[in-house]
Amino acid sequence: MIHTSRYTGRRALFIGVLLLGAALLLGILALGLGAVKTPTGDVVQVLLGRGDELTRQLVLELRAPRIVVALLTGAMFAASGAMMQGVIRNPLASPDIIGVGAGAGLAATLFLLAWPGAPPGGLPWAALAGAWAGFALVLLLSREWGGHTGNALHPVRLALVGVAVAAALGAAQQLVLVRAPDGLGAALSFLTGTVYGADAVRAARVLPWALVLLPAALLCARTLDVLNLGEDLATSLGTRVGAARLFCLAVAVALAGAAVTGAGILGFVGLLAPHLARLLVGARHARLLPVAMLLGAVLVLAADTLGRALLPPTEVPAGIFTTLVGAPYFLYLLRRTR
């Protein structure tokens, strides 16, 4: 009886409820925190539909949309990372490794710096296009040409090509940044990942993606479980491995791409959240995915709230905190997996 599996459905449900509570609590806390002090009483008044106009503006127009965007993008990055780790069967996989982060980064930099006459509000769309282009490039390069294996996506090759493409795109991005005369600030904060400036419009832009893609990710749970057993077993269980991998990756890339339009490239959320979730509830995706989403949401919201409350009026980008936590963890993982 000592050996009973730690990962049970009840445990997952408990952790899920706990995280949901944490997200809710943090969300309410975040409504009251910012560069301008707002007493709890005033915030409650606003939530009850009363309160003075400034507090209403602060809470409802400036803070609430940010909280929504932080929660959504966090959940989306986390879900994306969890799916990629499932498909590539490598715990180090994340949106960054599959060309998404690098593509979005280069596109955003080009858009901001190399196209001075760019229309306002076009940045997220450039990033979205870049995310897909980066992914397409990785996919194209990791295909085995002329081989007999058809279009099976080989996880190891995918990961290696992803790293190489990320490095190449990163270098191109550096080149653009070096030649940039000004406007570096906006590009850099986008590349670090930040929820700064998220308004109702942005929240409304991210929300439909989240509403479609997060449930789609959950629907992929069983396929991911089967893929996780390896190509042979997955085939043996009747899965068309190539198609299943491609579909799951497409959902993952769409998630990351949409999240990038909301908060830039939030580093390591897609790596960290699925990992912690796996430690908490095990590798079954039906439990892993929702818990990872909640963890990602809480992580990004905590990072953004901290960034707003730490050194007001300076806003420390959420991406700095997620990277600060994520990078050492990544190195630790790298050492452990050798």
Next chain:
Amino acid sequence: MSRQGRGAPTLRKAIPMTDFPLATEKLRLGYGSSIIIPELDLRVAGGRVTSIIGPNGCGKSTLLRALARLLPVGSGQIHLYGQALHALPSREVARRLAILPQGPTAPEGLSVEELVWFGRHPHQGRFPVRREEDREAVTWALDQTGMRIFAGRPLESLSGGQRQRAWIAMSLAQQTDILLLDEPTTYLDPSHQLEVLHLAQRLNREQGKTVVMVLHDLNQAVRYSDDLIAMKGGEVVAQGEAGTVLTPELLREVFDLKAHILADPDTGKPHVIPYALTR
């Protein structure tokens, strides 16, 4: 060169293809430009335990994996009860044929029962609804393999033999007529090896499953199989009833071995005692 057919039913050409669970026709297999199996016509008899034997690199695992559509076919055809294997939907194949590849791995923390549930995957629809028949199949698979008492245990806490039985239980939960096992005894100690082979034999005897295995140990192959297929250099050298295929000449030709062949005191089947290399 090929002595195909020795000891096998004499009228096999007359038997229609649909009666054979697995058959190949001018099958050519390889990786890229290197060809492992140039051309192979093979029929696997239904309701029997068949073991494929041969030296390393003879193509036995390649053949088994191809029969389970884990490998793409170079040219030629594989038939599943007379139907072109690759034309069938993968899910449908998975309801008729299960394979346990070599060295399967599962994510950490997965319990035996959770693993066995994967066997129901080809029977379930888009949504993982657990129907009564699925539950029954899982319980049955756990019972057959004696893994019911370990159902809640994580896979990594089990011994090698128990773990192999858990994997077989997963394949059983697929409820297929055909079960393919790729070197199922590798890395197991002798008692666990026998455990797995007994299980394979029992499944055949009690459930009528067609079992096809790749085995290294010649005596185990003889003892636990009805039919043997001996391969060398990508070709079938001999195929037939286990008791008749193994001869000193075959051992010399296929394995470069000089061996005494004695009658097993239990079964009367041949028992091989190699004593010299012919090389």
Next chain:
Amino acid sequence: MHKNILVLSAFTLLSVAAGLTVGHERGTLDLKTPARRVVALEYSFLDTLVALGVKPVGAALGLQGGDRGAPPYLAPRVKAIPATGSRAQPSLELIAASRPDLILADAFVHQDTYPQLARIAPTAAFQSRRGSLDDLNAQTLAIGQLVGREAAAKRLLADQRALINKARAFAKKGAPSFVAAVVTPRSLTVHTRESFVGSFLEDLGRKNQLPVKDGQTQYEVALEGLVALNPQTLVLFTAPDETPITDAWKKNPLWQKIAAVQRGRVYQFNRDNWTRGRGPLALRLMVAETIQSRLLQDAAPGADFRD
């Protein structure tokens, strides 16, 4: 040359009766009364407001995104102004809390923040960071109109024109062309005729040696590149708290080959004032420094501007 000013003036003339209407990069702004509480998100706007005698209720003075803060000439005059975040990331909360009736934003830097700023208060977007001298002069007038001090703005512009004309009188006829460059500890970036400082110095009567290269108004060169350009006059913009890369170059024999070095015509200016300084006060300072440095005269640099 003053086309923008004319356009803006035309707008004002049309709307004398019903409040004021001013065009900007993102549309037009209608104010019933001149703005009293202004938030400035660029140093040039701050400079202009101070010059017009308006004390902003908030300004993007925060240090973030590599911002070195208000230029030294402006810093003492804006000490009492509350900081509402940085130029790269203005604090929307603090801006809202300062209850402005006008926000002045950069058309480029704040292009994505503009909708949110406009929701807090009427917001005018001008090309400050990427603007030319003409653009900035037009903005001085527009800001003057927005805060109800149009006459003062016109006076500032007239003074500025007079000062520039005065400076031109100093410029030596037939003096050789110059190369102007911003120097940091890691790089030297030359500014061409189309850049802000590059064009400004040309306006004062000295010729800029460098045209735009591949569409770049400013670009990096190494020591070898600088020697190849072999400028007769070299204008360097450095920060007093940094060790510019040229200090290392001076130890290289190549440096001595540069004509400007041999002629003793290397001038040094404070880059914090010159590259981030925009607006009437900055221009007044820059013109004065150009004269004091004896750059226009093509004479050996004055004590404060020696390399």
